Amino acid sequence: MTGPTGSVLVELRGVEKRFGATHALDAVSLDVRAGEIHAFVGENGAGKSTLGKVIAGIYSADQGEVFVDGAPVERWNPGIAQRRGIAMIAQELALVPDLTVAQNVFLGAEQHWLGVERRNLDARFAALDAEVGFGLDPHARVRDLRIADKQKVEILRSLARGARVIVMDEPTSSLTAHEMTQLEDLMRTLRDRGCCVIYVSHFLDSVLGVADRITVMRDGRRIETFDAAAVRKHDLVTSMLGREMDQAYPDRPAAPGPDAPVLLDVQHLRTDTGVEDMSFTVRAGEIVGLLGLVGSGRTECLRAVFGLDAIVEGEVRFGDLDWSGRSPKQSIDAGLVLVSEDRHKDGLVLQRSVRENIALASLGARARGGVIDGRRERSVAEELSRALEIRPLDPELPVGWFSGGNQQKALLGKALAAGPKAIILDEPTRGVDVGAKRTIYELIARLAEEGIAVLLISSEHEEIMELAHRAYLVSDGRTFAEIVPVQTTVEDVLFRLFHVTPGEEAAA
Ligand SMILES: Nc1ncnc2c1ncn2[C@@H]1O[C@H](COP(=O)(O)OP(=O)(O)OP(=O)(O)O)[C@@H](O)[C@H]1O
Ligand SMILES: [Mg+2]
Incomplete structure (x- = not known):
């Protein structure tokens, strides 16, 4: 050697x-x-x-x-x-x-x-x-x-x-x-x-x-x-x-038209967890990114929108509804799901199988008159495991036996099983290998094509630049600019994230 x-x-x-x-x-x-x-x-x-x-x-x-x-x-x-x-x-x-x-x-x-x-x-x-x-x-x-x-x-x-x-x-x-x-x-x-x-x-x-x-x-x-x-x-x-790598990113799906309904509408959100003033919208079929450095308040914002943390000020609307002060359970039942960055704390029960974890997310949707349809549960778990290329491909194994990246995929599967209208993804490819990343990117693109609103956070800025239709720049708990990724570069974004004068160009 x-x-x-x-x-x-x-x-x-x-x-x-x-x-x-x-x-x-x-x-x-x-x-x-x-x-x-x-x-x-x-x-x-x-x-x-x-x-x-x-x-x-x-x-x-x-x-x-x-x-x-x-x-x-x-x-x-x-x-x-x-x-x-x-x-x-x-x-x-x-x-x-x-x-x-x-x-x-x-x-x-x-x-x-x-x-x-x-x-x-x-x-x-x-x-x-x-x-x-x-x-x-x-x-x-x-x-x-x-x-x-x-x-x-x-x-x-x-x-x-x-x-x-x-x-x-x-x-x-x-x-x-x-x-x-x-x-x-x-x-x-x-x-x-x-x-x-x-x-x-x-x-x-x-x-x-x-x-x-x-x-x-x-x-x-x-x-x-x-x-x-x-x-x-x-x-x-x-x-x-063990083979040549495909191109890293799939084609960006077509952007939704102006008549596509706004599913998530957040205006001047403030929390006591570090969000100062954040505003953004996501339409059905649209992939929207939040670009910011670690600690800029992106995760805290999502937690408040989803109902994990309290909203101090501002407005959150999901579809036609005022969505302030809702619980995570209400969000999931209504079709707003969050895939958290901390898969152990907020996401998965490690002792339970993939099927059980998936079922936990979708009890409301799958229960028929109080009885959970076991066969359907199994087929959904299997379908998702296959789509996400979860390995080993056995939904009955406890999640804790899976490698880190495969746990991440199971977490995503759990969110999809709930049949979301809008999905919030916080660092969805953390700990995931290069091949599996492409699988997750394709999935994100497909969700948008199916009309689901996707809000994406990633510290790998390139992921947002390659996948999203629009993105907001976030710093110190504020959205301070809106960009269209195809019209700009990662370098330009980084430059702006590092040289911010807050309030200079507040998002409308
Ligand atoms: N404690 C365990 N019980 C059962 N199976 C396990 C256990 N630990 C690892 N495995 C299995 O052994 C294989 C190798 O897992 P390992 O965690 O070493 O992968 P890895 O290369 O670290 O992956 P990752 O990049 O996802 O962290 C996987 O198929 C995994 O499911
Ligand atoms: Mg590992």
């Missing part, structure tokens, strides 16, 4: 992992080395997280061997892995919210952490923090931190335990562009200190920019390990998919 010549820290030989009928890892052999950033890429369900978990001792292999520092390990679990210097920053962070930053960092790193002298703890924290340059406040409660800082705490925590191999599973999926750059710098810092960073991500540009080696997984197999300096994005995608 080409690439860095640092010593091999962990090596897998012929590792097998099965979950029931799923062959999650199929004869995987791989090494990771000191002083490298080693990325794992692949489609949803390809086995990336499972591979990371085997390396970190969270799963043990059904067959095959794990070598650490050249010697085979006899027993393999998270405790042993930790003692051997291997840590994983999970997709769902495992911090104690009510403890401080410093307490979390040293939690479990020693026997009697509560007994650690405060001054001592502070000094040690300061030394550690200075090494990586985070500048975290040791006394802040973890509960009050935003996700990017929580990740930093997790990273410090693994360093406090002497980690040399740090597995980061999709660490950037909820970060702003700026935080993403910071995280990439951090990965480089760790690498330069001689650590191995394993970076699992769907952001191929980031992967190409930061990684030394890139391992492509497909169907549980290691397909190839590339030297990142010598590979192009196109080759990566082809290797991930």
Whole structure:
């Protein structure tokens, strides 16, 4: 293999992992080395997280061997892995919210952490923090931190335990562009200190920019390990998919005529969650985007429209009805659905099957005289699973068994089962692989063609620029301009988002 010549820290030989009928890892052999950033890429369900978990001792292999520092390990679990210097920053962070930053960092790193002298703890924290340059406040409660800082705490925590191999599973999926750059710098810092960073991500540009080696997984197999300096994005995608990639975006559906009814009409919305003054409309058959930076108030706006948060001022109309102060249940029953960005908190019951999750969304629509039509439920679940290419294609499996991207697709399926007239999509392709993104884009286009009003939020601005008929620019809780994507460019939009003079061109 080409690439860095640092010593091999962990090596897998012929590792097998099965979950029931799923062959999650199929004869995987791989090494990771000191002083490298080693990325794992692949489609949803390809086995990336499972591979990371085997390396970190969270799963043990059904067959095959794990070598650490050249010697085979006899027993393999998270405790042993930790003692051997291997840590994983999970997709769902495992911090104690009510403890401080410093307490979390040293939690479990020693026997009697509560007994650690405060001054001592502070000094040690300061030394550690200075090494990586985070500048975290040791006394802040973890509960009050935003996700990017929580990740930093997790990273410090693994360093406090002497980690040399740090597995980061999709660490950037909820970060702003700026935080993403910071995280990439951090990965480089760790690498330069001689650590191995394993970076699992769907952001191929980031992967190409930061990684030394890139391992492509497909169907549980290691397909190839590339030297990142010598590979192009196109080759990566082809290797991930096992075929040439179609064009990324489908054709934009025809814009609805001026006589198409306005289904969503929001005027001067204000909430106490950060929306100051937002106004926009969405017609039947129209795809409308909200373009803004993370934290600009887009998600908060949608939550209020859907009925999750209170409206303080302004008007929301859904069709002919005043839609202020409605509950989420009323919204769903009336055909206004929200696909939330947080699939675990607002979206899915992980212990339940895809069919059950879908049924939960559409109980009102499917109940016949109080009896739920089981057969119909199954056929709807199957139809949607097929349309969204949910894998494995078995609506009876618990959602928690699915890979991250497939959970996202199930969430979308749940919203569609309710038979919406208007659908609000908040980051619908987060954690979804390149191939599946195209499936979701096609679906969005089809919804519009069927006359459904689509309101789309995405931090990948290109998605809105390629799919939407119209879009509003949002900053500091305000819609400050309306654009037609085909008449402008992503660069122009970014320029305007970063150089806003609020109130300068208030939306009419
Ligand atoms: N705990 C589990 N129980 C049952 N099946 C599982 C479990 N964990 C993973 N799988 C299955 O193993 C396969 C690989 O999943 P894995 O989570 O490793 O994929 P991934 O490459 O990380 O995908 P994504 O990009 O969507 O996160 C999938 O088919 C998944 O459904
Ligand atoms: Mg995963």
